[in-house]
Amino acid sequence: MSAQPAGQPRPRSGRDLSGVLERRCRRLMRVYPAAYRREREDEIIGTLLDATPGGRSWPRLRDARALITGGLAARSASNARLSTLTNLRLSVLLGLAIYLSFYVGGYVSYGRGAFAWNRWPTLLPALLIVLVLLLAWLARRIAVLTAAAAAAVVIVVASASAPLVFRTVLVLLLPLVVFTALAMSAQRPPRAWLWLPGCAVAAFLLAGLATAVHWYTAGLYMQDIVFVLLGVVCIAWLVVDARPAIGLASFFLLLGLTSLADDLIVMPGPDTVAVLSAMWPLLAIVLALAVPAAWRLRRQARHRQPTQ
């Protein structure tokens, strides 16, 4: 290995190695947010290449480690630029997106054992909800509003013949309206979050399809596994951003509240205490996600620059 010191011009024979090193360093730089990379990547790469002894095709371990922690710190700082209120709005938007995904799977299965692909009234609301979710991330506000209005009309029409229209309004239409209202704000959720509701849609679709073909247990297991993984990822994500964990907590909270509304208002049972005590595990999950996330969000807000 060459003993050429750092910072010296590299010999011609070392240019290929230098190119390989630069490519690898640029790959590592992907840990940084895209906006940061646009502004600083060339400068940091230049310094990194100067500081790396000649003859190396890999960055030093301590440089790689510092780039990863630096990238995470830059991501954390960029998340801290928004106000706490905006961050909370984006978190709840994410939670509602995951919650609405729940109904996409629900519409596909349309009750256990009833395969629904041949029933357009049950499939169309699902497609429109997916469209609203995608547009909230990617399109103009008018497109979101139009798609949400269409989804609301189709949901009402599709459930008009059902015995519990009130339930549909409470557990689906109301969250859709709140989601659309939150999506109207100027601050868009990061596109990197799209995979979270995407995973939820996939999990519920799998569970929905599995239950539709009578694989109830397998479907529920798949759903549970996806949500355990989502929980783990959101907690790990707390290192740089509290919002996905708050989003997932608000989803579970909403799920609990709608279950409560079902059991206490829509179809009240005889044992209210049993209904309430069944909510404890869900409440524990919500707290396990929300408490560390609230602590992290507070730290994000504390580091926010007053001018931004």
Next chain:
Amino acid sequence: MREPTYFVLAALLAGPLHGYAIIKRAEEMSEGRVRLATGTLYTALDRLTDEGLVRLVSEETVGGRVRRYYGLTDDGSAALRAEALRMAEAARLVTGEEPGQVASRLRRKPRTA
């Protein structure tokens, strides 16, 4: 103030430097104790810029890449001097040197490199 931050600021006492020069200068000044990784340096520079202790002075293009020069602000110089005084006072407890001797030596303008 942590030691790497102290030596990043100290490296800029003599005038603005670019990233790699800051790494080398900090290593020299600390007699090899502070060997900053590139990612660590830029995280520190971002934080110090946000805190108003360091500012971007100029930039040039070298070999097709942007090279930026960073310099101390007045607040940065004051913070560095205050930290040096604090450490000198702490050292006096052990060395027994008169407080005035240490303080007056540190309050003098720094030598340019």
